[in-house]
Amino acid sequence: MKARKITPEIIVKDGKPRAVILDIGDYEEILERLEDAHDLQMLRAMRKKPLRFRKLQDVLNEISSL
16 A cells, blocks of 8 residues: 655745645655765765875774773
């Protein structure tokens, strides 16, 4: 059985849209897309910087001191 698609409900206050009620699946999809967009933005920023390599022992020492 296929679930019916629920149309988002727009809440209006003083003649202006103020909020939206939507299906939880749609909401979760929006959150995933926002997270993906944020990840891509961070990746683009990281690629602009030169690569730096560290010795494994230095990383292990840093982790063990936490």
